[in-house]
């Protein structure tokens with residue numbers, strides 16, 4: 572049985588004071604009765620404020636990225652160990668914005684997954700095709716390449732906890748959501764690749780989130796699909812009300 576995971580990616584939004592306010596508001600709404608796992612990934616400088624304000628709730632905190640080395644002369648970077656020490660449980664890896672603006676490759680994503688695991692963090696690995704790739708009919712090739720590049724050679728131990736997020740790039744921050752059917756089709760394909768590359772057990776147990784303009788008004792339809800095990804939410808995770816509504820739907 573795959574437990575739903577509702578994750579928010581705040582990107583470069585919400586400094587410490589706004590994060591604290593968000594945490595207090597969310598806590599005040601009451602979170603104890605919800606069954607999905609809940610995760611928020613704030614900017615690094617807001618991790619502590621958000622964690623403190625959500626103390627006593629089941630909300631977990633994650634990083635949005637990490638460096639592939641454990642420490643050293645990498646000005647401006649953050650290590651997995653630092654995220655862990657700051658209270659993070661998860662870390663996003665290979666988000667399309669990292670791939671697009673910071674030139675992250677499948678090889679780098681692979682290295683970061685290993686690093687995250689060594690640091691005791693659970694990787695949430697993002698994959699997804701661009702609009703051009705979808706229109707050229709190569710979605711399957713792109714997804715296969717990204718999956719193999721990121722996951723090939725990973726131990727069953729890492730695969731047991733790792734989470735995948737299918738995020739079609741054309742749906743991120745654009746207001747255009749993949750239809751539930753379009754998302755389900757790719758999720759089922761991902762599961763098939765996992766089965767061929769690893770095992771039936773890993774394929775059936777790996778959680779695959781959908782991300783791309785997920786909102787209160789489309790969450791239910793997306794989550795009703797058999798292979799969609801949660802949502803990675805950008806814009807709609809920035810407002811307590813919207814995020815809380817989506818958790819309630821899940």
Ligand code: PEP
Nearest residue numbers: 743744782783784805806
């Ligand atoms: C994201 O950044 O992972 C994302 C899915 O953003 P949005 O929900 O805003 O499309």
